[in-house]
Amino acid sequence: MTLVTAGTMRETRALRGSLPLWVGVVSYAVLIFAGNRLLNDPDTQWQITVGQWILDHHAVPHTDVYSFTMRGAPWISTQWLAQVLYAQIYAWFGWAGPVVLAAAASSATFALLARYLVRNLNESAALVFVAVALALTAPHLLARPHVLALPIMVAWIGELIAAADRRGAPSFWLLPLMALWANVHGGFVFGLMMIAPIALDAVVQADANSRMALAARWGVFAALALAASCCTPYGWDSLLASRKILALGNALPLITEWHAADFTFLHPFEICLLGGIGLALYRGITLPPLRIVILLGLVHMALSQGRAAEIFALLSPLVLAQPLARQIGGAEAASSLSLRPVRGAMVAGVAVVLMAGTLTFAAMHRFAPNTANSPVEAVTELKKLNVERVFNDYDFGGYLIASGVPPFIDGRTELYGEKFLVDYNRASGLSEPDELFRLLEQYHIQATLLRTQSAAARLLDHVDGWHKVYNDDVATIHVRKAGGSHAAEPPVEPK
Known part of the structure; x- marks a missing residue:
């Protein structure tokens, strides 16, 4: 190996190690400059008000105390922790606080996505997936609780998929993440539901002799994840609250974010979907049966509910990464251990620059709801x-x-x-x-x-x-x- 080749490989490893960092930095900067767009949702204001009520009363709500039509009716907030975070940061920094918090959570989401993708794919392929995810999730990146749950969702599903890729079971250290998700947003129910198909994929791909033991380990993990999801002030009620959403029936299509996909006009989702189909046909890409089932499930959700487009955009690359790597070429070895201190110093430096830039921009720009x-x-x-x-x-x-x-x-x-x-x-x-x-x-x-x-x-x-x-x-x-x-x-x- 020549000195030039060795140097090039070290530079490549360094780039691979820092790619998620730069994805996070760029996406954070874009969202901060978008500023007020993150405050376009009318629900942000009542979310903050509920969070302040929780802080003031040192309790979570069990009945409605706001409307006059439903006052006293049973009502719980499965996103109480996110509401508290938004309320506290709003009390400290005004409307700049929720904008920064939502932008930070969103950028962490894309950085995590890049981190999981570069384990299998080269940088170019990973960046394409991240860019598509950013385009599809952009309309949903608002200062609301679900944005704080996005990095949790990517980390949860990313670790489950990683376990399935290595024909193993996820670590029990992942369970606190489910407890956190259950207190941040009601979407944790989706995370629980995804355990079954991913576990089945892992078991099917494992050696025949180890399938029973692996299935048992996944079963124990699923049971403990279910228990962890009940570690909220509401206990089991947080898990059962999703029934009220599903029971809305004919009312769901009346809510914009629950609208089905509309292909009357050309939208980013249609472009990405058709582009993916075209690529699969051109390159002859194949997937394991269970991965096909999971992918089709995500597509169905995105077609039937506009709010599920972000789930499709963030999770489908994780489902596809390893099978694609085997067919279109994967990543090289991970960065060497000797690069870790340098990378840590880089992260610290970038964090300082981002904080300074955020404070400067916030001082010059007035954030306010639509x-x-x-x-x-x-x-x-x-x-x-x-x-x-x-x-x-x-x-x-x-x-x-x-x-x-x-x-x-x-x-x-x-x-x-x-x-x-x-x-x-x-x-x-x-x-x-x-x-x-x-x-x-x-x-x-x-x-x-x-x-x-x-x-x-x-x-x-x-x-x-x-x-x-x-x-x-x-x-x-x-x-x-x-x-x-x-x-x-x-x-x-x-x-």
Whole structure:
């Protein structure tokens, strides 16, 4: 071996060791510069409010204390720990805190993905998978609890797949990760469900003589993982809470993130899916039977639920990595032990630079939630009316909770249930106008806070008994007024 060749190999090993680091750095920088985009979700505000309630009361909620329609109804928060983290960092740093926390969790997710991929694939292939994952998950990278759970999900599934790749069982040291996941987000149920197909894949690929022993080890691990998932303030109820989401039935398609994939227009998911199919056909790529089943399951989830696209993007590369490495060429040996101290110094240096850059950018840039979901001026006027029962736009619910105004409805879909959500959608969208007036009477609504351009707000402009008292580009307020009459262009009463 020549000196030039030896030097090149050392440089390659160094690059391989630092690739996950640079993936994390670049993705973090991109997300920080995106800034306010991470605050586009209206649920972020009520998540922080719930987290602050937990901090103030040193307890987790068991009933609804926010809405007036469901007050006192049973409700638990399976994402209580994430809410506490968001609330605390918001209390310390304002809106810059949740942005940085969400960006850090997201970048850690992509860094972990790169770390698992370079165990089997070369850097180019790993970067392609990471870039695709970033493109598909970008719409879902918001300051919400599920983002804090993404690195946990990648680490959990990555270790399960790694165990299956070596025809072994996962380490019991992985179990605390499941306990953490169960306190951060309800998606931990998916992590439990993935144990079975991955275990079966490991057992099928193992030597015939060792299959029974391996199956037993996976069985013990699964039982302990189930027990670990119950290590929450709610115990078994955290595990059973997913039933309420699944019980929403016809209400699920009404929620944007639960929409099925739409191929009416060309989207990144369609491009990636067709590109993957084309590559498989061109290169003649084959997979073990159980890996095919797992991959098809992830594809089905992504097609049926928009929110599952991130799961497909992050986990399918882990499922494919080792089989692909055997067919398109894999990675070289891991970095030598002598590079570890240098790599540790590099990580520390990069961390310092990122912290300094974050503080500088936060000082120059004002982070704030999307004004389209935060009717600040309208709610200020609403509070002056001293009304207690307000029929609100779905996306305004989070801001109302954060403002101390009991909403009619908000993003806690499992609390309201299928019938309530379906009825509300028919009423607010005027697919059944009579439903709007029925709800207004049934719940003794005193005022409405709706989007200015919504059909319901425009209809109330011309309905006797309702008077428009405020409107701006975001929201319109109507109050119930006995004897009030409509007009072609209803006047706004002076303040």
